[in-house]
Amino acid sequence: MDEKTIEAGLAERARAGSPEAFRELVLRFERPVYGLILRMVRDPSTAEELAQDVFWKAYRRLDSYDPERRFGSWLFKIAHNTTIDHLRKSAPDLVSLEAGDDEGGGLAAVLSDPAAESPEAAAERSDLARDLQRAIATLRPEYREAVVLRHQEGLSYEEISETMGLPLGTIKTHLHRARKELAVLLRAGGWAPETESGVPS
């Protein structure tokens, strides 16, 4: 049984009133949803609040979920709309990455917290992971969201287009430009591949 079928079954049971099934759905998607929102709002407490709001809305709207679609795609759409609505109301309150560092909170603090990393993650790649996260954090919000949905959550171009409410061509352009920007940022951070002479290109 594939993941889509399992998730559709869980959603159906949750819709029928099973708290265990809904809990299983929350456990499956708490990290992706929270991670996506945190990268957008850059504040852990706000991200958790919004993530809870996303699951609460999903619970209330389970009747509108189409089992033919991936549950994650449907949930990311709710997360996208919830985050956008929040940012529209409180755009001036956005916390910058550097400000978070100063206050001991923020995205950077979460990224440097070993507990926030998956246990199986290779320790020797933590530097690269941190630099990549920082590079992602500097991207434009729409680029950032597209990159996370594509490369971290594994959504197809069509699903990202549906989630973000943008044309397919725009999504492809966003991802292409975001990758180029990330590459430039990482090269500037000293991660350029070495040439045959041993000197970074």
Added chain:
Amino acid sequence: MRRNDDLLDRWLKAEEGGSEIDADFAADAALTALFAALPLALAPAPGFADRVLAATSAEPQPSVRAHVLGLLYGFIASPWGRVSVALSLVGAALTLPVFANLLPAALALLRPTFLAPIVAHALVEGSSWVASGLHFCHWFAAFIRTLLTPLQSPAVAAALGACFFVPALALRLLYDLIQRERNWTHANPI
């Protein structure tokens, strides 16, 4: 100097491949592989699921149907529910002889002499309904023809077309506006 990473090198070299479709596809796949190999997942504070469940349990069930189905599933899943279903089946089996005796009397009601007047009455009633429907359709067609008569004039037809076109355009613009409200450009114009 920082150490390099194979997956990172593969991606960065793929990005140097230019703007061809193959190079773009390779860079896309390489970056996905890099993401998968790095500890990039972010997790909420422990107990997140419990907090979400606590928030949703304070809410009413999504719908009456879902509530009834949930109760039904819960009842059937319980030992008492299963015993009740089993007893019902046994009871049905025991009362089967009684129903077998009642069956001839029930079949007697299906004789043609008894059914014929009922069927005839139903046919008459149905025919009158069909006639009423046809009469309404005839009136409606005449009504539409009357409405369409002024459209034979090009000026009236153009005015009516504009009357339809303007609201349609307004609705379309309103839809686009609502969609743009959820666009990042409008949410965070940095």
